[in-house]
Every structure is written in structure tokens, then in C-alpha cells.
Amino acid sequence: MAKAPIDMFQLSCIQIAIALLLFNQVKSTTETFSLHPSGSCVTSERSALLTFRAGLSDPANLLSSWKGDNCCRWKGVYCSKRTGHVIRLDLAGPYCEIGYWGMEVVLDDWGTHALAGNISSSLLGLQHLWYLDLSCNGFDKIQIPEFLGSLHKLRYLDLSMSFIGKIPPQLGNLSNLRYLSLHSSLYYSSLAYHGTTYSTDITWLSRLTSLVHLDMTNVNLSTIVQWLPVVNMLQTLKVLHLHFCQLRSSPDSMQLSNLTSLETLYLGGNKFHKPIRPNWFWDLTSLKYFDISGNGFHGPFPDEIGNMTSIVELYLYDNDLVGMIPSNMKNLCTLEIFDSSNNNIDGTTTEIFHRLPSCSWNKLQDLFLGESNLTGSLPTTLIETLSNLTWLDLAGNRLTGHVPVWLGELTKLRMLNLCYNNLDGVIHEGHLSGLHMLEGLRLSDNSIAITVSPTWVPPFSLAMIHLRSCQLGPKFPTWLRWQTQVVSLDVSNTSINDMLPNWFWIAASSVEYLNIGNNQITGVLPSRMEFMKAKVMDFSLNQLGGPIPKFSVNLLMLDLSQNNFIGPLPLDFGAPGLIALLLYNNMISGSIPSSLCMLQSLQMLDLSRNNLNGSITDCLVNNSSTNMSGLSILNLSLRNNNLSGEFPAILQKCPQLTFLDLRDNQFSGILPAWIGEKLLSLSFLRLRSNMFHGHIPVELMKLPNLQYLDLAYNNISGSIPLSIVNCTGMAQARDESSGLEYAFTFGAMYDENELVDYTENFMVLTKGQERLYTEEIIYMVNLDLSSNSLTGGIPEEISTLLELKSLNLSWNNFNRKIPDNIGRLMQVESLDLSHNELSGEIPSSLSALTSLSRLNLSYNNLSGKIPTGDQLQTLEDPTSIYIGNPGLCGSPLSRKCSSQPDPIPGENHGDASSDAVSFLLGTSYGYVVGLWLVFCTFLFKRKWRASWYSLYDRAYLQVAVYLRFPER
Template identity: 35%
Template sequence: MLILFVLTLLACNKHSYGFGSDPKISCIESEKQALLKFKATLIDEADVLSSWGSEPDKTNCCKWWGVKCNNHTGHVTVLNLSKISPSFSLSGHVTVVSISSSLSGKISPSFLELQHLKYLDLSWNYFSGNFSPIPNHHLGNVSSLRYLSLRQNLGLSVGNLEWLSYFPLLRHLDLNSVDLSQATNWLELVSKNLPLLEHLDLSSCGLPNPVPHLNFSLSLITSVDLSENSLSSSIIIDAFGKMISLVHLNLYDNEFAGSIPKSFNNLSRLQSLNLMENSLTDQLDKFLDKLSGKSLQILNLEWNQLRGTLPDLTRFSSLRELHLPYNQLTGPFPTSLQLPNLGALNLRGNQISGMLPDLTVSHSLTFLDLGHNSLNGTIDKSVGQLSRLEYLDISSNSLEGVISEAHFSNLSSLKFLDFSFNSLVFNISSNWIPPFQLDVIRLASCKLGPDFPKWLRNQNNCSELDISGAGISDIVPNWFWDRPPNLVYLNLSYNQMKGLVPDFSVKFSDYPSIDLSSNRFEGQIPRLPSKVESLNLSKNLFLGSISLICAITDFALSYLDLSSNQLSGWIPDCWEHFQKLNIINLANNTLSGKLPSSLGSLSQLRALQLRDNNLSGELPESLKNCLELKILDLGGNRFTGNIQPWIGTHFTKLIILSLRSNNFYGDIPLGICQLNNTHILDFSQNDLSGMLPRCFGNFSAMIHRYDSMREAIDFVYMRGRQGDNSEGYIAAIYLANALVQWKGQEREFGKNLDLLKIIDLSSNKLSGEIPQEIASLAELVSLNLSTNNFTGKIVEDIGQMKNLESLDLSANRLFGQIPATLALLHFLNVLNLSNNNLSGKIPLSTQLQSFNPSAYSGNPQLCGDPLPNKCPGEEEGTKPPLIATGNEKKIQEEDGDKLITQAFYISMGVGFAFGFWAIFGPMLLSSISGYACFKFLDKLTDWLYVMASINLARLQRRLQS
């Protein structure tokens, strides 16, 4: 693509680059001195401008690198110091594109002394400071410059663009990534000062929205790029409807909302329109009606909010690319596109439904992405006739049926195939040889098994292979492991593949991601590539030591999951190599020994999961350097010592903290209360003692609701090709998991982990009263303080914990009555208050009487339903009062009220209504007393409601008796 870009520039500007000047031509001395002054302000650490000098063999500036002179006059016409430059063969053809070392420093205005300069390219360097080219008074007012590019000089600012008036002949202006944040009137200055402008690129410049009342005219302009500027003003979008010569318009990544104006229909020459990543909300058919269909070839509306169905597009007969992914399109796929020139169609991430139509009419298709929609039915075999197709993605739909060789019969150009997450069954003969050589194969959740697919033997260029969840229960054949080492991503997870795994150190390219999890591979952990980026061997039958991870010497490792195997031995002490490591999961093995101190060197570590091993000793002090930790799960080991305060003070991003089932002892430190992001706090089954800190009511994440909790737990890490090819990076989601005691049973949560907010301190030796402040944890769903030595009363305001689903306070020494507010916990479905010293009557509510009596057993002085023992004064068969508070005086008062009748309450209601309007009606008409009146009435209404409810309850009981 880079060579094509250079060739295009050369075709448009045959004399643009500073190569090929007539060797007989000598430059003009004054212009040579201007160039040397220009060089003097530059920093040229790589000596790129070594040919610029005053030595005898360097006097002719027309032979200097980046300089070109007119072959007749000797005047400098071209100055090209761009970092990207073409190299030429003797015949003058481009042979290779070289990228020279960058220049830096300041840009001197001395280039203005080159009054015949037509082409100035300083792009892709590191120039900084303020570019403000104001000529000396004796130079005249007009520059002959036609082409100016300062592209990709990230430290450069160009002020307010007033200097454009000195370059009225400019046809090409490229200031991409140059700071223009102060240029409030940029659009007016460009329009007023550059009447001949044809190409304008102000992308990524921090442009402000222009001032209103703009007088705009750029009738000759053909190409505009204002992408990545966060522009939103309708002034700008309206202005483009007047640029009748526009051919290319790029407004990608701005904030334009609504729709485009009707004037866009006048842009009869428009060939490409990019409005990707804006906030367009129009109906798609109405949006397209505002475009001229005559010449449009490329239309990109990705990541907007366009609605409606995909309309008839036949009037866009020249359309070559249509990009509408991640909008809100619905309805069926059109029966036929009838676009013979269409080469790329991207409808990904909508809600398009129905069957996949016959696409052979669009025989020019090279790119087809219909992934993440609601397509159903089968895939017609006609897709196999798209002989030019290179990219095919129909993943994450509801497609079903059988896939045979006929579906691929003529796809000889295919390089990318993604059928994943559909209900497709591959019925392909064992001797089939595909007509294609794929780079990417993604068939996750398709039915390929039970045999290992033999057609993969032919795919020797594959860099990414995902056949996870494919129902394969075969031994992986040797020919698969002996394939050319092109793979950078391999996913065989969630199958039942068997056998030994070979030496991986020579089987993969640099920086591979390998996922063999959830299979039945066995034997020792294989030797690993020294530059592996992601490794998941979890849920297999691997055994032995994990010391081979020390063979990974490169810094790139970001993900390591060896959990749920049969691994043993000590955790090696070589973690200082892995400065990019985000995730370590070694849970569910039989690892032993102490944690190595080098774990503390992992400054980017976000998940450390070591639960259910035989690890022992105290936590190393160095671990407190892992400031990015979100998940720390050390449960089910034999760790000992105090819980260190730095867990709370240093790990402030922790979401999950589980130290359950270890040998920790001593008090819970106050520092733990600083864990404001924690959703799961589990210290159960240890030897902790002392009082529970009152600051346990400070956990912010357990007080407030956060809608993005899933994002916080399942965080993003980077996997894929690293090194020089940054395009190989793929953002992957780490699906966090945790083992918790939930409603009396141990359960591992992964998918629904974001729904849990839990405190479990059970099975310790904690004492003292339960802090009243704990009632402020309104978002807590499970609280387990059982099997401790807590005394005192149950928190009186426990009813504030309105989201509690599980409450276990059993096996303590709590006394007193059960708070009436417990009846307010409407989501409570697990309750255990057994084996305490509670007394009095169980409060009445729909839920509290529905629990098994065992929830209250072991409290001899506790009485009332559902316990068999009745409270004192209750007669057999007598219905208990509606609201039980333990105060028998209220019951006596109700029984003694003999004069209240149903007619009394009817009369009271009529009398109140008449008296209300007689007394307060005139007051309501007064605006002065209205507010005070309503305030009084609000209180009066509350009082009347309470009194009426109480008296109505009395009446009902009287009538029943």
C-alpha cells in the first residue's frame, strides 16, 4: 500500500521529489544560502542532510538530498524532507520505499526566500514549536508554493492560520496531526485565502467548531479530510453541500448528529464519503435519498445510529464499497443487491434478519462481512461461486445446516474465513483438497468433529486458526504439529482432543497466542516459544513442574493460564522477565512452597489466581508493588501470617479479594476498608480474631450501583502479534471467575460474576458487636458472618440492605430480638440465624415465615411462626396480628375497641371530604399561601394514611371475629 501511495503521488506530481535534476544545472547562490539557514535550525542526528554543505563536492544544492531545481533556470522548485521517500533504479522507476531517519527541531521561515519553490513536504518528522511563516518585507507578498505538507509532526503548532494569505496559489494543503486548536476561524481563512485549493487535509488537528455567519466558497476543492476532530457544528456539514466539485469527503470520527442536508444531492461528482463514527440518527433510506447516486463509489457510515431496513440500492450503480456496520439496521436482507461493481459489503453488528440471499449477482465481491446479525436458515451453495471473494465473515448469527465442499467450490481467492458461533455442521470428505490457501480460519462452535479435520493439512499459510468448541474428540495428528511455523494464534479449546503436545519452541512464529484449554492433553508442559504472548493450557491433564515458563525470555507475555491441571512443585522465581504480564492463573493444581518475591516485579499484573493449591508461608512484601491488581484469589492454600494493611492501601483497584480457607490469623487491619472498588471480600475459614472494624461500612462499590461492573471485572488485555507489526494486536477479554460460598454451597462464578457483591467472614474467631455501619452496604447481595464469636444484637437498620439475597449469622452469640426491619428485605431467599441467643417473637412478613424452622433453631427463647413453639399469650388457632412488634399492649387495645363499626369509617370518609373542600378550597386558589398549604397537606395526608391503615386493620379483625 505504501508503494502504491508513493506511485500515486509521483503520477500526480512528476517533478515533486528531489531526485533526478539535470546534473549540468547549478543552483543559485542566494537559494543555497537560504537552504543552509533552513538546515541550521534542524536537528539531524542521523546525518540525513549530509549532502548539504559548502565543501567543493557539495556546492551544487540541486544535487542535495530532497532538493530539486528547474532544469532550465536553476531555481529550487522542490524541497522534500519527508521521512518517507522513494528509491529509484537507474531507469528512474521506484524499486523500494525507504523510510529515512526523522528530522527534528524548528522550521525556519527561510524557505520563503526560495521564491520559486512550488513543492514543500516536511511530513513524518518530529518538528516542534510554532510554524508561523511570515516573510521579510523585501520578499513581496505572494509565494509561488502550490503544495505544502506538514503531515504527522506531532509537536508542531501552526497558530491561527492567518499566514495562509501568503500562499494564495496553494492547491494542496496537508496539516494532518498538527495542532490547530487555536484556529477558531480556520474554515473562513481557508475559504478566503486559498481560492485555488483542491486538496485539504486537517485531520487529527484538534479543530474547534467554526464561528457562525460564515461566508464560504471553495468551488474548486475536490478532496477534504477533517477526520478525528470531534467537530459537531452544522455550519461545517452545511458548507459541504456548496462544494460542487467535491470528489472525496472524509469526516470520520467527529460528532455530527442527525442527518446530512439535502444540498448533498448537488454533489454529483462525489465518489467517496466517510462519516464513520459520528452520531447520525436518520432512517437509512432517507439518508441515502440526500445523496446523488451517479458517481458514488465508496460510502462508509460505520458506527452511527442509522435506523430502518436496507433499501434498494440499484441507483448507486457505481458503488464499489458499502460500509454500514454497527448501526441499528433491522429487517430482512435484500433479495438481491443488483450491484455488479460492488467489491466490499460490510453490514456487521446490526439486527438484520432472514435468510442469506443469492449473492452471485455481485460477482465482483472481494469483501463480505455479515457477522453479528440475526440471519437464520441455511447458507446457499451459490456463495461458492464468488470467485473473487477474499474475505468472508458470517459469524455470530443463527445460521444452521450442513456445509459441504460445494460451499467453497470456486473460492480460490479466499484468504479470510469466519463461520464461528453458528449451528453449522461440516460434512467434508477426508480427501478433500480446498481450492484456497487461507490466512485466517475461524470456525469456533461449528461442528467439525469427531475426527480431526484432515483438510487443514493443505492450509500451509494460516496465521490464525480457531476451531474451539468444534466437537473434536480425536488425537491431534502429527502432521498438524509439523506444519510450517506460521501460526500466531491457535485456539483448540473446548474440545476433547487427546495426546501428547510436542516441543512448542520451534512450532510457532514470534509472539504467538496459544489456547489448548478444556481438552484432554497430557504429559509434561511442553517447551515454550521464547516470545510467546499468550498461553492457556488450563483444564487438561498436564502434570509435573511449571519451571519451563522460565524459558520464555521475551517481555511480551501478557496472559498465562495453567489452572486445573495436575501440576506440582514450586512456583519458579523468574517473573522479572514478564513486564507486560496481565494475568496469572495457576489455580486448581498441587503447587507447593512459598510465593517467590519476583512476583512483585509485575507492575502490570491485574489478576493473580492461585486458589486450591498447597502453597504456604507469608505473602511476600514485594507483592505490594503490583498496584494494578484487580483480582487476588489465594483461597484454598496454607498461607499464614497476618493480613497485611498494604493489601488495602496499595491494591486500591481490587474487585475480588479472596483469602478464604487459609491459616491467616490476627486482626483484620483498618487498611482493608480502603478497598472502595471491591465486590467480593472473602476471608472465610481462617483463624482471624478481634473485632470487625467499624469502617466496614465504607466499601463504596457495595454501597452504590455501577452499571459497568461487568467491564470492570472482565477487563481487556492485548493478545496477538507484537513486535514491528502493530496491526496484529487484538483486544481480548479476560473472563474472570471466583469460587464463593453462595446460598450455603460453594460455587464457581464466571458468567454471572458481575451480579455478586459479597462479604464472607465465616468460620473465624471474630468477636465483639457487628458494626451498625454495615447496614449502609445497600448493594450487598450476600453477607455471611457465621461461625464466629459475635455478640450483641443484630444490626437494627438491617432493612436498609435492600438487595440482600443471602444472610447467614448462625453459630455466634447474638442476643435480643430479631429487628422488625428484617421483614423489609424482599429479595431475601436464604436466611440462617440458628444457634445464637436470640429471643422474642419472629417478625411477621411474607418471607420470614416461609423459611424452614431450621433457620431459627438453636435459639431457645425465640418463638412464633414458623417455629412450633408459640409466644406467651398466643392461643392455639388465633390469627396473629398483621404487624408484630412484641408489644402485647397493641393487641389488647385492638380487642378493647368495641365501638368501631364499618359505617363509622364510611361516615368519617364522607365528612373528611366535605370538610376538606370547605376549609382548604379557598386557600388553594391563593398563590401566596399555596406552597405552605401543600406542605401542610402533605404531612396531613401521611398521618391520615397511617391512621386509616391501622384502623382498617382493626376493623377487619373485628369483622372476622
């Protein structure tokens, strides 16, 4: 659950306060410093600094002041007033701050403002240095230099979010250190974030006996088990940050705790997965700031919470805690922030409000109880001493009833979050008029109607307005006109049936995340869109029309799908950083402009269901103005247009392509072999209803991730390649860490609100009909080669595709038998082999397909008895399954099979009837041979024919006389 900006602000204030405290402690030494001393700096130290600068890359000229003789006047350099020695070097990168959860917050162009390059060992010339800050810079290609461990006078060292690799144990030589921050940057890999630095042995920390502040957030410590004994040796420690360090062990207790001075303990985001009690930290009763969020702790809320009487901020969110919070929380009289969201409190809001310590009601500022399985309605009357609340988050529960008017009396409230509940009723001006300090109003996914006067002017200036699925319409809410500082606006699905007013584009000019989708809004997009600040815009499912204008240079995601936009696509999209562009189901015409191919960051493009025509311009094939090795596209859908030409050659430059849909166009030619050589990430390939011809390339079966192949309704000929056995995407279960979801679902997250949620509306022909799949499409494993001209037999290798859910080979020219081992396809739900020339018996293994819900074997040359089985007996319209196979018999057909099978020739059955049959067969054979000899004699020998007939006449005369006068 994303945390609020107020948390980041408060934590930053805490860190600043601690830094100032340490600074004052350090300042009490015999040396003092001056920004602009009257004398020059030490010559050797000036040389050391210039050598240091020579190894740096400084694209923003941050060190432009480093010239002249007096280095004490250089930016970031501080000298002792008494000796002139450099004692402080503050080169922290600009625009970088450590926010909540240990996530870094930087500007988009941070890399062009930060220092980079190498850290020269010339810094060792600054032997009087006690303060060194290199944080938030771009030293992301090098490790922390080992020689820093030789700056023995250092008391303050901040290397956060600048370096990579292993942390050198030589830092343990800095025995005078009081402040050490090694807070690591993050990188994204395999559906998870990981720190860029790591350590396999932290015993060197035990030598930093003066340490007061230690921050190792995001540092990978996953291999370290005995980390607590090392930390326990730091007796002076007051602040400890071990967020997201991949720690796996949390001891139940310590025999002798030296952490009696510890006031701040942040352990969130590790992998402990154990009961919440016992645990060693419950003995640290002097803690003021305590965070054990996201650790997989489970069990009831512990009573030990009531012993932490010094606590100011308590973060328990994202665990598996159950039950009501303990009653002895009444002892926490200094509590200001309480976050227990994403647990299972399973109680009423009235009960939990009464469990909060009454002695701290007048101090409580932030209350986070979102996604806690809370029920009931909000209290009808205000607990007066809660009037200091600045943040109230009850989102994602099961709250019912109306929103009470007393919320409008929380005059210091800055954020109200009631999203994702079952609240109803009306919010009027009385709820809102007293909230002068309100900055965020989040009521999405309730049944609340906001009814205010059209002339009402709100007293607040909101930065966040999330009202999705509330009732705002039918007119566009005019009070939004006065909200000119909005950063995130979501009024989607709010029953607005109106034309966009002109003032809307002025009010929305500062919005970065804008969603007005799923209404009945009319109007056109203005040309001033080019100058908006928006990064994410969702206008889908409306009645907007007109041409598509040039977009803002800031735009990252745009959804204009399911509107009435007309005309060609713009020749210049104006948004070079565009990641997702969704324009499906409009009336866009013309060709696809080559400027689309220049969008190097584009990962999702859906132009389906429009009137586009022509071929896809291969704009990068001969483009010498770019050195791109490839495009970033993951998901490309061009279905249901009038596009033509051969298979697009530009796709060779899309090595990350995962989903490709070209169905229902007029593409032609053969399928190129490079599909299986260049598109190794391809999982879904749909070329249905085009005019492709030729054989299925053998190389296509080299795609290891291919799990959905649809070539139906083309002119494909030849046979199914036996190498289909190599399609492991159809043979093996999908790996949960494959990241396939990323190709189908795009979201722009802003404080847990997913403003753009694109899941491919994927129509799959299965079970005899087209069905709509959305999120579950990633689990579909289909093979559809129907309505082509494929020949030969169905290869036995197809039975190795054990994950197939739908197999359709109908309307081809397949002959021979159905593979006997087809019953191995245990996941198949739909199997269609109809309208072929298959012969032989139906394999009995079909009866083993327990998942089968649709089977079609009609119009083949199958024969023999139909197999029986529990699953086969449950299929709908069973007779239609086998129609067109006159040789089949048995249930469910009316044709009965013979009770006694025909004898096999040559087999001795040991009875008289068998001998009689053998005799008759032998006699008939002799008769035919003899007759044939006579016929040949007549045919070739004329004299023989005459003699034969003469003999026949005499014999006939004698027989006739004998029969007439037998007594002679």
C-alpha cells in the same frame, strides 16, 4: 465492527491517487526538481538542513546519507533542477500507514525506526520549500511548531501521526496549501481512544483558499460548534476527512453550499445522535466516497440516497437506521462498495439483494450487511452479474438454511463471512473448489459441517480461517495441511477428537492468532514452539499433556488451561512481551520460577488449580539488575494450590493489581498494612481458606475500589474496623467507565473475532452455596468474614455499604445486637449472621430488604418476636433461619408470643391488681429483712441465741396450753 484489510488497501490507493494528482498539479509550476542534480545545493540551505538534523534523534540512522557538500543527494531531499534550491523534504516515517477508521498501523518496533527530538526553526532557511512531509515520526513530545506557518510557498504539508497538543493557528498563513494532513495519533484512556492533537478554533482554515485535500482525522474538535461554515469557505475542497473528531453538531442544511467540488467526505465516528434526515450533506450529490458511519444517526433509510448518482463507495454502518434500504437505490449505477452493517434493516436477504441497483451489479465489489437483523435463507440461485464480488459479509444475522453452492461460483471472492448465523447443512468441495482467489473463510458459530475428501487439495491459500463451532471432526482436517500462509486460524469447538499431526506445527508456523481450544485433542507441545510466529495461542479445554516448553519471543497471550500438562514451569518463558498467561486446571507442580517476575508486560496470570508449592519468590526485592518501578499485573489467581509462606511481598510492586485470588492455599502470618497503601487499584481480594491470623488491618479499609473482600476460613481475630465506612467500592455504584472489565476479560481482536476471551471462572459462596460467575462478576459486591474468631459487635457503619449483595459474618464470636439500621442494605440478596452470640431482638428494618432471597440468623441468642414483612415471608425453609434462638417467638416458629406483655417495673398502670402486687412485694421485702436480722443475731451473739430460744420455749408452752385448755 472491524473492517477488512481490503478497505484499507482501497483507501490507501485512493489517497495515493489523490496525492499523485496534487503532485502533478504542483509539478506544473515554473520549477522542476531532480533527485540527483548535477550541481550542489545552496550552501545556506545545506547549513539549515544540518542544523535541523542536529536537533533530531535518529536511532535507525535514516539520515545517514546526510553528509557531503551536495545536499540534493541526501535521502528525502529534493532540489530544483533549475535553481538548486531545496523544494521538497520527504521525511515520512517508515512502516506507517493510515488505515480504515483512521486507525494507524505500525510495526511493533516502530519507535526504534522513526525520527524524534525537536524540529529546528532552521527550516525557515528553506524558503523555496513547497513540499514537507514529517508524518509517522516520533515527535510525540512536542506540539506542531508555529514557525511552519512562515513557509509561505508550501503547497503540500503532511504532519500526520507525529505530534501532540494544540494545532497552531499560524498554519492559516499557508495560503498556497493544496494538501494538508493533520491526522492525529490515538491514545487510550477511560475505555475510549482520543486524538493526541486538538483545536479549539479552526477559523484559520478559512484562509487556506487553495486547499484541495484536508485530513483532520482524530483531531479533537469537541469544543467547536460552528465548524461547517468554516469548511464551507473552502470552495476548491475535493477531499475532507473529519473521522473521529468528536464533533457534536450536524446542521440540517446550508443556505449556500460552496462545497460543489467535494468528492470525498468522511464524517464517521462523531457524536451527532440525530435523525438521518434532514442533514446538510444530502445536497452534495456529486460525492463519490461518502462515510457517515458510527454517528448515532437514526430513523428510516432516507430516500435521498437515491439522489447520489455519482457515489462509488457508501458507508452507513454502525448507526441506528431501520427498515429496508430505499427502492430508489437503483439509481446508483456506479456503486462499488456498500456497507450498511450494524443497522436494523429487518428484512430478508432475497429482498435486499433485489433492492441493490441492478445497473451496478457488475461493478459491485464489496457488500457488507453484517448485523443487520436479516432473516430467511440465502438465495438459491446466483444473481449472475454479482460475479465480481470480492467481499461478502453477512455475519451476525438470523440467516437459516443451507449454504448455497452458487457461492462457489464467485470466482473473484476474497473474503466470505457468514459467521454468527443459524446456517446448517454441509459444505463440500463443490462450494470451495472454484474460489481460487479466496483469502478469508469465516463460518464460525453456525451448525455447518465441512465434509471434504481427506486427499482434497484446496485451490486457495487462505490468510484467515475461522470455523469455530462448525463440525470438522472427529479427525483433524487434513486440508489444513496445505494452508501455509494462514495468519489467523480458529478451529475451536469443532468436535475434533484426534492427536495433533506433526504437519500441523509446520503449517501453523506462520500463524499469528491460533485457537484450537475446546476439542478433545491429544499430544504434546513441540520444542519448535519457540520458533513460531504466534502472538496469541489458545489450546484450552483439550487433553494435551507433557511439559510446557519455552515459548515464542513474539507471544503475547497464551491459554493452556484445562489440559493435562505436568512437570514444573519453564525457568525461561522465552516470551518477554507476554501479556496474559492462563495455565489453570492442569497438573503443574514445583515452585513458581522467578522468571515470571521478569515479565514486565504481564497483566493476567492464572495458575490456579495446580499442584504448585513453596513460597512465592520475591524476585524483585533485591534484584539490582532492573530499574522497574512496578509490574503491570492486573489479575492474579493462584487459588487451589499448596503455596505457603507469608502474604507475598512482591505484590508491593504491583500498583495496578485489581484482582487477587490466593484462596485454598497454606499462606500464613498477618495481613500486612501495606495492602491498603500500595494496592490502591485493588477491587477483588480473596484470601479464603488459608492460615492468616491477627487483626484486619485498618489500612485495608483505605482501598477506594474494594468491592469484594473474602477473608473466610482463616484465624482472623479482633473486631471489624469502624473505618469500613471508607470502602466506597461497597458503598457506591460502580462507575461504568472504571475499566474493571479489562481485568477480567482479555481478548485478542483480529477482524472482530475474539480468539482469546478469558473471563475468570469465579466461584462465589453466596446464598448458602458456591455459584459460578463469569462476565457478571464485575457487578458482585461481597463481604465475607465468616469462620474466623472475630469478636465485638457488628458495627453500625456496615449499613453504609449500600451496594453489598452478599454479607456473611457467620461462625464468629460477634455479640451485642444486630444493628437496627441493617435494613439500609437494600441491595443485599444473601445475609448470613448465624453461629455467633448475637442477642436482643431482630431489627424490624430487615423486613424492608426487598432483594433478600436468603437469610440465616440461626444459633445466636436472639429473643423477642420475629418481624414480619412481604419479603421475609417468601424465604425458603423459614424455620431453619431462626433455629437455635430459644428466645424467639412468632411466625414461622411454633412458639407463640404472649398476647399481653409483662408490666414494666415502676410504671403506674392505675388498677387494683397493680396495688395488690405492690403490697405483696413490700410485705415480702420486710419479711426477708426481718428474718435476715434474726439470723445475724443467732450467728454472732451466743447469749442472744440462748435468750432467744428460752423466750421461744416459754411462748411455745403458753400457746400450747392455750390451745389445749382454751376455757382457762
